[in-house]
Amino acid sequence: MPKPPVTGKENLIKKFNEFEFYGEKPSFKGLISGLSIYFTDEFKNKIEKAKEWINSDKKIAIDVGFRRGYFIRTFAWNFPFYNIIGLEVDGKWIARLEKHPLPPNILLVKSDVRIFLPLVIPNQRISLIVFNFPDPWWKDKHKERKRLFDFPLINEIKRVLAIGGIVHISTDVETFYKYIKNNFLSESGFKLLHKNESPIANYYSHRRWHTAKEGRQIFDLVFKKL
């Protein structure tokens, strides 16, 4: 039987799998953007900067899906003792934010969080991870593919958080909130805190501001790594 031809995607996956990973090799099912972005000079340069930060003594926070960037900028100005890595799969938001001067403690990287954590972050290096209103992908057909906070991601969050580190997740979708809460609580190693115990309890993202303005309920989950 002749072997089926190797497609561009298979080739990329093969090359990508040759990278060294700190965490579990990610599954490529349902990744939002293509793998080719991880081979660009832009990605390599950003990773070099991230590694400089990782090798420094300063605390690191990660904001996943920063979009318009209201939260990440306010956070960076108010928390100069953190270096903050913003992850976004939609490169348009990075280009928009980088047009204007940014605080020196912000680094914006085009990446899916499910790739970035295992590829770039060593064990126990992160003090805070923020997911402000992650896309819920709550329909059943997304369950296997796109929905965040399945066990591989939760385990990666656990691996990269320092002891006492915090993950703060907010959403306006109650079913998604329950799904995330159950998954975290069925993993050992996290303690659920009151939302006011989060270091970012008083900081608004664009979506939080909008949801609050419409008078809709916001569900916050704050977990501490034990």
Ligand SMILES: C[S@@+](CC[C@H](N)C(=O)[O-])C[C@H]1O[C@@H](n2cnc3c(N)ncnc32)[C@H](O)[C@@H]1O
């Ligand atoms: C609903 S928006 C929330 C934006 C912002 N955090 C806020 O609260 O206003 C979700 C953002 O997460 C980004 N995103 C979705 N999945 C992602 C992933 N796996 N890794 C990184 N960013 C992701 C999307 O491109 C989008 O900009």
